[in-house]
Amino acid sequence: MLDLKLLVLLLAAIAIGWWLGRLESRRHARHQHRSSPLSRDYFVGLNYLLNEQPDRAIETFVQALEVNSDTIETHIALGNLFRSRGEADRAVKIHQNLLARPSLTALQSDQVQLELSRDFLHLGLLDRAERLLLGLLRASPDSARLKPAKLLLVDLYEREREWAKALEVAQPQLIHEEADIRRAAAHWLCELAQQDRHTASPALARKRLRQALSIDDRCVRANWLIAELEREAGNYKAEIRTLQRLARQDHDFTPIVLEPLRDAYLKLEDEKGLVRCLNQWVSEAPHISTVIMLARLTEQHEGINAAANVISNQLAATPSLRGVDYLMDLYIAEAGPEQQHFSLLKRHTGKLLESRPRFRCHRCGFEGAHLHWQCPRCRSWGVTKPITGLEGE
Numbered sequence: 001m002l003d004l005k006l007l008v009l010l011l012a013a014i015a016i017g018w019w020l021g022r023l024e025s026r027r028h029a030r031h032q033h034r035s036s037p038l039s040r041d042y043f044v045g046l047n048y049l050l051n052e053q054p055d056r057a058i059e060t061f062v063q064a065l066e067v068n069s070d071t072i073e074t075h076i077a078l079g080n081l082f083r084s085r086g087e088a089d090r091a092v093k094i095h096q097n098l099l100a101r102p103s104l105t106a107l108q109s110d111q112v113q114l115e116l117s118r119d120f121l122h123l124g125l126l127d128r129a130e131r132l133l134l135g136l137l138r139a140s141p142d143s144a145r146l147k148p149a150k151l152l153l154v155d156l157y158e159r160e161r162e163w164a165k166a167l168e169v170a171q172p173q174l175i176h177e178e179a180d181i182r183r184a185a186a187h188w189l190c191e192l193a194q195q196d197r198h199t200a201s202p203a204l205a206r207k208r209l210r211q212a213l214s215i216d217d218r219c220v221r222a223n224w225l226i227a228e229l230e231r232e233a234g235n236y237k238a239e240i241r242t243l244q245r246l247a248r249q250d251h252d253f254t255p256i257v258l259e260p261l262r263d264a265y266l267k268l269e270d271e272k273g274l275v276r277c278l279n280q281w282v283s284e285a286p287h288i289s290t291v292i293m294l295a296r297l298t299e300q301h302e303g304i305n306a307a308a309n310v311i312s313n314q315l316a317a318t319p320s321l322r323g324v325d326y327l328m329d330l331y332i333a334e335a336g337p338e339q340q341h342f343s344l345l346k347r348h349t350g351k352l353l354e355s356r357p358r359f360r361c362h363r364c365g366f367e368g369a370h371l372h373w374q375c376p377r378c379r380s381w382g383v384t385k386p387i388t389g390l391e392g393e
């Protein structure tokens, strides 16, 4: 029975057959030749394929398809087809075979080297991919058509966590032209700042973070790290200002900012300031986590009923599982003999909340319990956010 791999090969065979047919009809038109060794090779290859001998089939097809300016694209496409099927080692053979031809134009040679780099990347041969790409870029560093080579090299340095090298390649063209690279570059600077913070100096880390914000003013992580540096230095007022800036950058991050914000205000013994800030945030974006923090403060000063009122009003406007869970805490604290009913319900909401992911990638939908600045599935930077609303926070 033909499996999927063979089916792909068969499709490739049909594509090659079509090419050969085209070449043949041209030759016939030009020279009126009758027989053709190419078509014989093609049918030999097809025979190998049908006998489930894909390796010999590929060799025959590659031999059958004479390399010339008409068939170069087909050879490249055949290699790419194998790579996309997870057979990058075969793609390497085909692309290397092409590269050995002296008849390639400079443009074609660049194209084949680019595909060969992709094959190497696919196989995890990062050193070989890097050498090829650097050679390509060195030959014509400012050429616009080498943008794909720059993008590949950036991808390679990202995999190796070589943030400074990635920045060097991306500056200035890719950062200027590609929104994804711009967002990523701000994160590379954050990665470098993290390293400097421990190995060099906080001052250098701050410089990197300011640079990150100048590249991408929506980079929440840069403000998150600046806030950490301020906290470490004991500058709580500056930490609060930075966290407020962060919440303004993206309201969705409010839930993770609340705890450090509260701690900083309490270090300054300024609870009134905290309440003022929370009230303002609730009026701008009524996240249940903010309302719960306000209700807890109300509970301390005005009692359980006042806190229950704060939460109930909010739940009437926007339902939330975490809000219901907190409301039950309040009822349990106040209830007498009926307490066990609430406790039972609370166990259910507790389990529901535990099973919910806290963060979601807005690019690929990956969900998890931790905030990844780079999504582990789709590798996009800065697109994972806290889940807010009904089941979130």
Ligand SMILES: [Zn+2]
Pocket: 361, 362, 363, 364, 365, 366, 375, 376, 377, 378, 379, 380
């Ligand atoms: Zn993702």
